[in-house]
Amino acid sequence: MQGRRVRFVVGTDEHGEKIAAAAAARGLEPQAHCDDIVASYTKLWADLGVSYDVFVRTTQPAHAEVVAQVLERVWDNDVYKAAYSGWYCVGCEEYKDELELGPNHTCTTHQTLCQHREEDNYFFALSNYQQQLEDFLETHPDFVQPASARNEVLAWVKSGLRDFSISRSAVSWGIPVPLDPSHTVYVWFDALVGYLTALLQTPPGGVSLGATGGAPPDTARPKGETPGSPRLDDLPRHGWPAAAHIIGKDILRFHAVYWPAMLMAAGLPLPGRVFGHGFLTKDGRKMGKSLGNVLDPRALVDAYGADAVRFFFMREIAFGADGDFSEARFQATVNAGLANDLGNLLKRTLGMLHANVGDRLPCGAGEAGVRDATRLPGVAEAAAPRAAAAYAALQPHAACEAALAVSGDANLLLSELQPWTALKKAGLWLCGLCGTEEEKAAAITVLVAVLEAVRIVAVLLSPVTPSLSHAILRQLGQEAAAAGQPAWSDAAWGKLQAGTRLPPPELVFARIAREFVTEPAAGAAAAPTKGAKRKAQKVAS
Structure with a gap:
């Protein structure tokens, strides 16, 4: 949006x-297993309307070349071989310190x-x-976000850094x-280098290769480059350092x-910053297969559409905080x-205009008569910089609040x-009864x-609800x-x-009135039965 x-x-x-x-549990070779998983991811991104420039896979041949170059740079001064003994979690794929273990050497995650x-x-x-990282974190207070994550990282570093194994x-x-x-x-050494591999697949100094939600690109490369030719020295021309890494808070230590x-x-x-987003619970409980309450995003998208799903999670859960999903709240x-x-605001306003002046706007929004008629210009013009600042700070919930404050005030203004x-009276005036032009x-x-x-x-919400925003603009x-x-x-404004010609009014977003498509965890509040009223509740984000 900044161009x-x-x-x-x-x-x-x-x-x-x-x-x-x-893979073995499925009777597949690891590569075939990964191919299946990647196909499901790319379909989900497409269904959610998430576009991207590069889908990097660490099994791509080019990635092994980049990993080798990074190892070559660090090998002589910072890599050594030694025996190691410790407690290993396969799920986390890392050794655990004694302080990180639960009873009987269990992984707390x-x-x-x-x-x-x-x-x-x-x-x-x-x-x-040790000292270099401490100094960097102290002099770059915004490197790790949100503040709770930064405090956690600082505590890790100041407790004393321990060398970590980079081979198996x-x-x-x-x-x-x-x-x-x-x-x-x-x-994890391999995976982190994937950020570099990904950028080396984009044109130097140019725009994206345009892989937007389809199959992950393996072959699309700048002219003259081949899968065997990525070079770390070229990274500045390809956009490194990255502006931000957006990650789950459970992998904060690896990234920060x-x-x-x-x-x-x-x-x-x-990179410019590392932002650790929170975890999600469902109906107030941790999700788990044993509880039968794992949330399937595909079911939500199929039932409600991508914009509704994107809007709920961006609007209701502060990015960086833990959040809860319930379908009633959704x-x-x-x-x-x-x-x-x-x-509804758009449809009824357009309907009144069509009924009284036809399909052409009789005056422009920038004309003095319109600008001075209501408080809306000031409200809207104040919301735009608030939304822009919120998006820049990775606070989409605040951007949504800024946008919805405008539509909320517009609804209030109509009620006032x-x-x-006046339009009804004007219609009666034509019959000589009452009202004025x-x-x-x-x-x-x-x-x-x-x-x-x-x-x-619609403009302010376009990063969150792109399809809806485009539908509004077309209307x-x-x-x-x-x-x-x-x-x-x-x-x-x-x-x-x-x-401007206004198309016939259509309902760009219909009110949801359907049965739930997800099941609450055992012991959670039951979903209302068919026909029951679902009381909306204001939930602080």
């Missing part, structure tokens, strides 16, 4: 013992017994970067260590401690924000001024102001804006022009 080039990278790390075990292992590994000398001798499903092929590269040290050792700049939130305050009353003109200016406010809301005769990505300049 800047963006490289949006997603992907899968596909090596390691856990992947090999999952997976609630499973850890395995005691002894093996010779290659280690990365993380301790060499007993795991065959991985990238061989170049100088000792009897070992494979530890999955191990990864910066690896980059320092390799002589590469660090329906109430989406109905209130998208169906009532926005969809009741322009339909001046009253009708004043009512029309209110309706035009409301439509302009709705247009601006307002803004075909050019609906054809592409709205920009912040589109949020300025006054874009609706006199004479």
